[in-house]
Amino acid sequence: MTVRIGVVTFPGTLDDRDALRAVRLAGAEPVSLWHRDEDLKRVDAVVLPGGFSYGDYLRAGAISRFSPVMGSVVERARAGMPVLGICNGFQVLTETHLLPGAMLRNDHLHFICRDQRLRVENADTAWTADYAEGQEIHIPLKNIDGRYVADERTLDELEGEGRVVFRYVGFNPNGSLRDIAGITNAAGNVVGLMPHPEHAVEPLVGTGRTDGLGFFTSILKKLVNI
Structure with missing residues (x-):
């Protein structure tokens, strides 16, 4: 079975090629998806990559949610298709309400880039099965609108239902409430996080770590076993 994973490109997307390469390195077939197209080209999963779609005007991800491709992504995600939102992609997922909460400007009001x-x-979840609960990993982070916020009821629900997928350790880089770095929907097929796993898939580039490759091998195994 050939697993096809689509990566969406919006105007202002920066990390689509990196995500496509990560998909290829994991052993799946990467498929480029254009924001104006409703056709998802028979993909089995979708990655919404990082960047500054539409220049982050209005709010980060606020305009991208209206792109034709997102109508198809939302429909398929609600039917169970796995979707991963990375950084700007996470912001888009909150704007489409596939994930709860919102992303605001970092509490220190500066862009941050660090391991x-x-x-x-x-x-x-569909994207984390190759990790172990409690495992610590190092993933590159780069954002200025990375502060995850939600009302107390939503935060309590996320905690109580085990839907906080990743938490910042040692240092909270953006003021995200409860140190939340990534969350999932109730079904576990939609995951969003601010750090960039696609930048940690090869030992010779980036941080020199491969801690991010597990996202892409996880979804490959999930889809093959379905």
């Missing part, structure tokens, strides 16, 4: 330590809180 960030994370703790895996949920290894049962």
Whole structure:
């Protein structure tokens, strides 16, 4: 079975090629998806990559949610298709309400770029099965609108239902509430996080770590076993 994983490109997307390469390195077939096209080209999963789609005007991800491709992504995601939102992609997922909460400007009001330590809180999602609960990984982080916020009821629900997938360890880089770095929907097929796993898939580039490759091998195994 050939697993096809689509990567969407919006105007202002920066990390689509990196995500496509990560998909290829994991052993799946990468498929480029254009924001104006409703056709998902028979993909089995979708990655919404990082960047500054539409220049982050209005709010980060606020305009991208209206792109034709997102109508198809939302429909398929609600039917169970796995979707991963990375950084700007996470912002788009909150704007489409596939994930709860919102992303605001970092509490220190500066862009930040660093190798960030994370703790895996949920290894049962479609994108995290190759990790272990409690495992600590290092993933690059780069954002200015990375502060995850939600009302207390939503935060309590995320905690109580085990839907906090990643948490910042040692240092909270953006003021995200409860140190949340990534979350999932109730079904576990939609995951969003601010750090960039696609930049940690090869030992010779980036941070020199491969801690991010597990996202892409996890979804490959999930789809092959379905």
